[in-house]
Amino acid sequence: xxxxxxxxxxxxxPEGENLVLNCSFTDSAIYNLxxxxxxxGKGLTSLLLIQSSQREQTxxxxxxxxxxxxxxxxxxIAASQPGDSATYLCAVSxxxxxxxxGTSLTVIP
Amino acid sequence: NAGVTQTPKFRVLKTGQxxxxxxxxxxxxxxxxxxxxxxxxxxxxxxxxxxxxTTAKGEVxxxxxxxxxxxxxxxxxxxxAAPSQTSVYFCASSYGGAEIExxxxxxxxxxxxx
Numbered sequence: 462x463x464x465x466x467x468x469x470x471x472x473x474x475p476e477g478e479n480l481v482l483n484c485s486f487t488d489s490a491i492y493n494l495x496x497x498x499x500x501x502g503k504g505l506t507s508l509l510l511i512q513s514s515q516r517e518q519t520x521x522x523x524x525x526x527x528x529x530x531x532x533x534x535x536x537x538i539a540a541s542q543p544g545d546s547a548t549y550l551c552a553v554s555x556x557x558x559x560x561x562x563g564t565s566l567t568v569i570p
Numbered sequence: 571n572a573g574v575t576q577t578p579k580f581r582v583l584k585t586g587q588x589x590x591x592x593x594x595x596x597x598x599x600x601x602x603x604x605x606x607x608x609x610x611x612x613x614x615x616x617x618x619x620x621x622x623x624t625t626a627k628g629e630v631x632x633x634x635x636x637x638x639x640x641x642x643x644x645x646x647x648x649x650x651a652a653p654s655q656t657s658v659y660f661c662a663s664s665y666g667g668a669e670i671e672x673x674x675x676x677x678x679x680x681x682x683x684x
Contacts, residue, residue: 503678505673505675507672560612561612562610
């Protein structure tokens with residue numbers, strides 16, 4: 462069974478700092494990996510999707526990388542802002558999506 | 571275009587009561603999913619559907635039933651609620667399967683079983 466782990470569980474940084482969130486998974490036979498954002502009391506919003514054949518995807522200040530062979534992905538957030546405060550979840554897809562437990566990010570003004 | 575909507579937003583049940591959670595999507599998606607989210611556990615798939623009239627079990631199906639009578643709706647039923655079913659339930663939909671497509675999520679239903 463696929464296991465997805467996200468470390469750290471919580472992270473607090475001052476505004477303007479660059480930061481990296483980590484995701485690891487146990488089974489490298491995946492179709493793709495996604496990063497989602499979840500605001501308190503809300504559903505999930507997809508941020509970036511990386512197909513298994515790709516190494517990275519970028520959207521604005523966000524960059525996600527994928528190393529399928531080592532079972533790792535990172536989400537890089539540049540010049541963090543208070544509005545980035547949320548929980549970030551990664552999910553890998555085999556026959557279904559398997560989610561990590563998320564990293565709760567707080568950006569301090 | 572409302573996306574994915576869920577009804578109700580919050581519900582309190584007593585042990586043994588039954589209820590149905592409704593998910594609706596207006597994006598003409600074929601695939602629909604029900605997840606539950608518990609602290610420290612991440613999202614876990616309960617049931618899913620790959621098209622109208624089809625349903626399949628996910629990772630944690632016990633105690634739940636589902637129906638997909640119309641393409642736009644996916645219902646999750648609890649026949650006899652238990653405190654272990656206290657959770658936040660999310661519905662999601664996608665045009666294709668998990669191998670190629672992202673999923674679009676509803677806002678969630680918070681369920682408390684006493």
